[in-house]
Structures are given as structure tokens and as C-alpha cells.
Amino acid sequence: MSAGTTGPVRVVGTGLLGASVGLALRALGVDVVLADPSRTALALARDVGAGRPAAPDDEEPALVVVAAPPDVTADVVAAELAAHPGAVVTDLASVKGYVLDELRASGADLTRYVGSHPMAGRERSGPSAAVPDLFLGRPWVLASTEVTRPDAVLAVRSLAVDLGAVPVTLDAGAHDEAVALVSHVPQVVASLAAARLAGADDVALGLAGQGLRDVTRIAASDPALWTSILAANAGAVRDVLVAVRSDLDGVIDALALAAAATGPETVAPGALATIAQAVADGNTGVARIPGKHGGAQRSYALVTVLVPDAPGELARLLTEVGEAGVNLEDLHLEHAAGRPVGMAQISVLPGSAAHLEAELTARGWRLVS
């Protein structure tokens, strides 16, 4: 560890996050001691190379990383602080205020505790899904308090940097409000929209396009994990959902007025404006999401290319994008059900779009742009 500490790093909880931390630290030559209430998960984490089980004559750890589910995190952190009075302790739970409140109530020594949250995950879980690169390039939130010792903050910041993450300092409350907005509420909204499809008939579902797929992709997430996260951040998530419901009420009322009219002229005044404003507010919000280079998403131009569904075609396209001297900023491949052609949506800087379109056309590609 670059913080100049000695002793092993102890990782408590060897699921996806804990085992990935272990793997990444092992790759840096750090001695990693693993602990998990599940003997199977512990053995699996050892087998994938995430570290070694604790032994009776172990040196005291310099740093303890608690990677437990949100609902047990505070108990585990408090126990580790007590068991290792010289160690800095951090946790990786995706909700921070709840953990901090419980720790305060427990009377734990908070001078050595730094709550943290790496914004990293995968669709698979458990130690077998662990990878050392999980944190590469991801924001890693550090939530210290007024009593946290500076060397404790430095130790956890060093952990984040060593694992390739980008440290972001936020207090626990600000963190929880932020993730409610950018992660927890989108999860709920995607789940609610997807739930409406459960009873749909197959013909209706056959009309689905990429828009529906995008909106509902994260609705495939694990219910048990998300119940734990949403319950632990219930206040902040509820506040945002109440605001969503208020906007939804407005749209529903406006649609009732539109449904009752015989044409646009006879829709009650204000109803159409309410609908338009809801869509326009969405425009404003989505434009604020940072893109790959920290700019707004809208700063890219989209070039869409038809790609035959044959081995090597997409690779050929991307090779030729590179040969055209154009840097691909983002790529999304879209397939139409039942057809042997896909569409590759290539995001490029706006100044490169015309050049790329000309180059690809000259090379025989069919553009949808």
C-alpha cells in the first residue's frame, strides 16, 4: 500500500467486491488475509487468488476492508474496529449514512473508520466473478467525518488509487442523495416499467425496439441485493420517487384530458403543455450526464452503419474507422429481431462525423446517417 502502512490487508466478505479487492491487491504484491462467514465463499476466494485465510500467528492488519451486504456492514465494521485497534477500517457498502448512523450508535472508534463506495459492479456476483480490474477508472467515493484521522483517509484513498479507481470525496448524506438519483431511482423506475411487460402478449413484445431494451436492461438485477440497498437508503430514494410521482401525476392527468378530447383543439388548456414540459425536462436532465471525456453526452455525433450479421464484419468496420483516422468515442450495436443485419451506432466528435461518413461510404458501407 502506498500509504506507508505495514501489515497485511484484511478483507472481510469475499463476494464479488471483496474478492476483487483481494485479487487487485495480490497483483500489487500485497499480503491479503481473507475472512467470510461462508466457508465455501472463503475457499473459493482463496482458489481464485484473492488472498489467504487468516492464521493464528498473523501480523495485525494495517487496513481492514469490509465488503459485506449493507444490512450487516455496520456490525462487521464495529467488530473489526474493536478486534484490530491499530487498523484503519473501511467498508464498501453502497449506502453510507445508514452504516455511519449505526456505527455512531454502537460507540465504535470512528477516528479509524472511513466509509467508502467504489462505483463498480457486474451482472454476475460472488467470488468466482471477481476480477482485479473491476475498479479501473470507476469513481470511488470516500466519506469521512469530522472525527476521522487524516492518515485513515489517506490509507483508504491510497487503496482506491492503487486499484485504479478515481477517488471522490463526499460526506455520507451527499453520497446517499447522489446514488439515490443516479443509481437507486433509475433501478426502481426500470423495474416498474419492465414489470408492465410481464403480462403483455408476444405480438406486443415483438414490436419492442432498442429504446425499451435500454430502459429496462437493469431491471434484470438481483431482488435480494436491491431490497437491501433500497431499504438502507430508503429516505433519499423515497424523496426522489415522490418527486417522480408528482410529475407522473401531472402527466396522467394531462393524458386523461387529452383522451377526453376529440382533437388537439379541444384538449383542455395546459394539458398538452404539461406533456411537452415533461419530455423537455427529460431532455434537460439527460444532457447533464457526463460522457466519456467528462463532457455532456450530446457533444458527440452519431454515425450509424448497417453491418451484415456475419463473422468479421464488425471488426472490418472498426478497422476501417481506425484507418479513416477517426477516434471512436462510443459504440452501440443494435440488432433487429429476425434479420441478418445489425446497426452499429458510432459516436464520434462532431467535427469528425462528415469525414467518417464520406470514408465509410467510399468503402462501401451503407450508412443510416
Added chain:
Amino acid sequence: MSAGTTGPVRVVGTGLLGASVGLALRALGVDVVLADPSRTALALARDVGAGRPAAPDDEEPALVVVAAPPDVTADVVAAELAAHPGAVVTDLASVKGYVLDELRASGADLTRYVGSHPMAGRERSGPSAAVPDLFLGRPWVLASTEVTRPDAVLAVRSLAVDLGAVPVTLDAGAHDEAVALVSHVPQVVASLAAARLAGADDVALGLAGQGLRDVTRIAASDPALWTSILAANAGAVRDVLVAVRSDLDGVIDALALAAAATGPETVAPGALATIAQAVADGNTGVARIPGKHGGAQRSYALVTVLVPDAPGELARLLTEVGEAGVNLEDLHLEHAAGRPVGMAQISVLPGSAAHLEAELTARGWRLVS
């Protein structure tokens, strides 16, 4: 046209859809006559090769395609049916019941009218965005009524097939309920989630991940167009949104109970189950969306590979996927803000995943899977 009709095809409305129909028909050698209330749009459509403006001595059209905004479609269809008593008339509006109701009220000759809706679109609009391949592989809904003549249905079905689309037969009401579910409600939900970001601070937005980007991507859509669509399908959209609100109410109430508790044990009975059920219902719904080959989305395995942000790296990856003999089913490239590494998420048939992972690892790629 393969329906054996004679005379030109008349396209009324030369925006994205109308001009794309014109371009595709011109590519098949069909004489296309264009009309549009905007002289600029008409001239632009002619210039992109979508057809020619009407002339006084034109032969009567065999088929009229009305590609107008939903709120004026019925008026234009009725006028075209009256002006061209030998022609079959179709429209491409994204809402069908509203148009049909207005046509019935107008006393138009519905034996020659077939409502239709190609499930195709782009993020850009207008004749300059038109492409002949717009409809390739897309579902194209045909909504005839009990009075529609069989040859009229055949003519519009032939149009869809000639343009590469997949005809789907649905009555107007079933169509409108289906698109409310798979298109209009997802649009509203994405807009409402995105609207919450408008007032967020930059640090919170910096924590955004791919989930948020996916959920809110379509929130960038045009407010004027969507107001017209949502108002024209107000009843069906409202019905689904009322069901969404009911689920949302349940989640909000459950979160209030969770926020009031001191821990999972003290949450009022049923609250956690309500949250878990909402997420689980989303699982069920998203699993029903057909994938590329008509199967459920979950039938693919995801292999995630770290790709350096350098020219040619993604092309090299895809070349090597091809060399491994694995057919790529879908691809999504994900970038982390501020880092020179992207993640390519490759969907493959489950039986191919282990082989692909081994091949890519052997070739030096870093997997996150």
C-alpha cells in the same frame, strides 16, 4: 410494387419516414411522386433522391403513403382517399386508433384504407436524415378493419415487404395498447427519471454509470413529436401509467416504512417484501423482451473485455472474436469517465462463453468476466 398495381406511388409528407419510403421505392425503380405542405421539405426530399414533385399530367397513383404527424394524419388520409378514388391509401402514424376514429367520423371510404406503422426511426429527423434502409428488418404493423378490401391489405403488405420490413397484423386498438407498453410508456418513464437530474450537482452526476445512461437515453427525444404521439394515444398510455403509479405508490409507502425503522428487523411487516416483489416483477418483465434471434434476452452470456482507448484496439478484439470462431450476438461498449480504458460487453450464446473467454485470455485480453 409487387402487388401488380400500376401508376406511381404518391408520398404525402416528406419528413424522415416519407422521404425514406421514397428513397427505398426509387431504389426499386418505382416512380415516386412527392407532396408536402413545406416547399423546403419537398425540395430537399427531391434533392436527396426520394422522388419527384407532382406534375399536372401525372398518372393517377396506385398507392398513396401518408407520412404526416399523428394530429393531421386523418385529415390528409381523408383528402387523399377523396382525391384519388382508385388508389389504396395507407398512413405511417405511430398511433392507429385515433386516426381510424377520425376517418370513420369523416365518412371516408375505408375500403381502400389500411393504417400501418413501421417500427422504425432515428435520432435525427427531416428528409436530410432519410435512408432507404430505414425499414430493414423492422416490424411494420398493418391495421386493417372489417371493411378493408383484401387487395388494399395486399398492396400495403407488399410495400412493407419491398422495403425489407417484417409485416405484423394487429387491429388498431391492439396496436395502440402494444406501443403504449413497449414504446410510449418507456418514453415517459425515461423522461421522468431524467428530469430528476436537471437540478443535480455535478459531483452526483459524476457517479453516473451505464445503468443511468441506458435508462435515460431516449429521454433526449423531441418534445413536440412526443406530445403529439402521447396525446393521440392518451387512453392506452394513461392506463399503463396508472398501473405504474400504483406500483410506485406501493414502493414509496414501503420505503417510508423502511426509513422509519432502525434496522431490517424493525421494518413494518410486508414492506421489504413489497420492494423485493417490485424488483422481481421487473425481472419477469425484462426476461420477456425478445432478443436478436427471437429468443429471450437472458439466453445470451456476457463476456466483458477491457479495451484500451487506442485506435484499432476494438477492431483487433472483434477480429480475434471472429478468429475464435464465436458469433457475436450483441455488443455494447462502455466507457468510464476520465479513464483510458473501455469495456466491451460481448453477448454470445451461452455455450460459446467459456471458449471465448479462454481464447481471449490466451491472446492477452483482460476479461471482466
